[in-house]
Amino acid sequence: MTAPHLDFERCYRAVSARDARFDGQFITAVRTTGIYCRPSCPAITPKPGNVTFLPTAAAAQQAGYRACRRCLPDAAPGSPLWNVRSDLAARAMRLISDGAVERGGVAALSASLGYSTRQLTRTLTSELGAGPLALARAHRAHTARLLIQTTAMPMSDVAFAAGFSSIRQFNDTVREVFAATPSAMRAEAARRTDGAGPTAGTVRLRLPYREPLDAGWLTWQLSAHAVDGLELFAAGEYRRTLRLPHGTGVAAVRINPIHQNHFGHVLTDLTLQDMRDLAPAVARLRHLLDLDADPESVDAALRADPALSESVDSAPGIRVPGSIDAEELLLRTMIGQQISLAAAATATARLVAHLGEPVDDAALTHGFPSAATIAARGHEVLAGPARRIDAVIGAAAALADGTLVLHAGRTAADLRADLMSYPGIGPWTADYVAMRTLADPDTLLGTDLVVRRGAAALGVNLSEGERWAPWRSYASMHLWRAALSRRGAIPPTLPDHEDQR
CATH class of the missing domain: 3.30.530 (Alpha-D-Glucose-1,6-Bisphosphate; Chain A, domain 4)
Structure with a gap:
């Protein structure tokens, strides 16, 4: 069965219009040239009988197509489907994008998702047109292209940095995917480059x-x-x-x-x-x-609600911030519970200065400390109620020993339930951390004090928030913003959060 987003007539209309909004949402493969492109590629005007539409670049490569060097289909925004969907294929794609296969192999990826390697491969091949190895290979090819075209690294270093196991595998993959040698791609990029480049390293x-x-x-x-x-x-x-x-x-x-x-x-x-x-x-x-979002779809759905239409018009394309590091997000959120943003920033900065690893940078001093370090030494630095300190230390210990696992391949329901099994983590913290860790578009932060104030200001009944599905996270951002705007054009500090334990 063809996935709804790969409906031929819908995809062909997008390609005929060279509609960039669909870039990254599917791949156009042209049989007569053997090339795959993004939907907006200016180099193609294919006849219907000469094209097929595929869900991923890996599927196109698996079918023997090579990447267009004009439109660079791998450089398009990622598919918003991986956030909207919560099925196995979508969760696997989030982890593959983070390099899970390169670090631990397909077996580790499968184990983290709770499936056998055979089940995972069968599902991904059926849903995405390629198995986990082929999907990871496509990501390695993309990384290799970035390093070839944006650095002066020796090609042998590029090969291993991109995750290839040998120079030969690197050369063969680049030639197969881009129909050019690595050295030719670097020379081509050099001819296109203008202006000052980045600093060394x-x-x-x-x-x-x-x-x-x-x-x-x-x-x-x-x-x-x-x-x-x-x-x-x-x-x-x-x-x-x-x-x-x-x-x-x-x-x-x-x-x-x-x-x-x-x-x-x-x-x-x-x-x-x-x-x-x-x-x-x-x-x-x-x-x-939140750069892979589909803002036009989100805005159209929320604008249909008269209570939110003005907010959408004043802030089109609002994003839901995700996270750089899920463990850091959880621990910082717990430290900041029931105190102001300024107080939370001060407490966290003290923790970073005392326990973080120093970094060599002109403007920054430390990285966020590891969960193991906080579990072992957090009592030396953290201040405030003993119960909150114990809760932070307990969560850090669970993260350090692997009892609590945070990654983008989990389901929202499982992650929320797991988080709330720990002392000091209530519904607000669980919802907030799950929303940001998973890029979940459909979490309504209904227990957040600021969101409730925004709802009151707009005359919104949060008990009827189901009407915003599947975009309740974005509705939460609009309500949050509405409350802050009414306090003075978005103030520099955020009022306290309430965590309902």
Whole structure:
């Protein structure tokens, strides 16, 4: 059975109109050329009998197609389906994008999802046109292209940084996917490059997103929650340290909205200890900024509610912030329960300064401490009620020994239930952490004090929030923003949250 988003007539209309809103949502494969493209590619005007539509680049590669070097289909925003859907295929794609196969293999990926390797492979092949190895190979090819075209790294270093097991495998894959040798791709990129490049040791990328995007809301979220030493927001740039699978890093991102072909981009500089962390770092930044969202669908659905229509019109393309590190998110959220944003930032900054690993950066000082370090030494630094300190230490210990597992491959219901089994984690914290960890679009933060104030200001009955499904997380952002706006154009601090234990 063909997936609804691959309906031939719908896809062909999008391709005929070169509609960029569908880029990343499906792949156009042209039989007569053997090339696959994004739907908006200007180089194709295919006849209906010459095209087929596939769910992923991996499926196109599996079928023998090579990537278009004009439209670069792998550089489109990711599919919003992986957030909207919560089935096995979608959860697997989130983990594959984070490099799970490169780090632990298909067996580890399957185990983390609670399925056998055979079941997982069968499901992914049926749903996405390719198994986990082929999907991971497509991500490796994308990472290799980024490193080839944006760095001067030796090709042997590029091969291993992208996750290939040998130079031969790297060369063969690049030639098969892009119909060019790595050296030819680098020379081609050099001819297109203009202006100053990044500093030595830094990869400069443009992370695309679908327009519109409410940059003001993301700016407030990032700046208001920034923790000294760990993060900095200044002159329109958000800078923070990263704890990644193979080492640490620093990311600097600048949101640059452009209103052309439904796309904008986030200009990003990544400085990494180990280039194998490039793909996970990019995936986590995209997740943090909700860059794979389909804002037109969200806005159209919420605008249909008269109570939200004015808010949607004033903040089109509002995003739901995700997370860079799920463990950090949980522990920071618990530290900030029932205190102001300013107090939470101060407490967290003290924890980072005392227990975080130092980083070599002109503006930042430390990474967020590991769960094991907080479990062992958190009592030396954390202040406040003993019950809250014990709750934070207990959660950190559970994270450190693997009793509590946070990753984007879990279901929202299971993650919420697991979180609420720990002392000090109530419905608000569980909902908030699950929403941000999973990029769940359908969590209504109905117990949040600020959301309730926003609902009262707009005359909204939260008990009727079901009408916003499957976009209740975005409705929560609008209600949150409404309350803050009425306090003075989005204040620099956020009022206290209430956690209903």
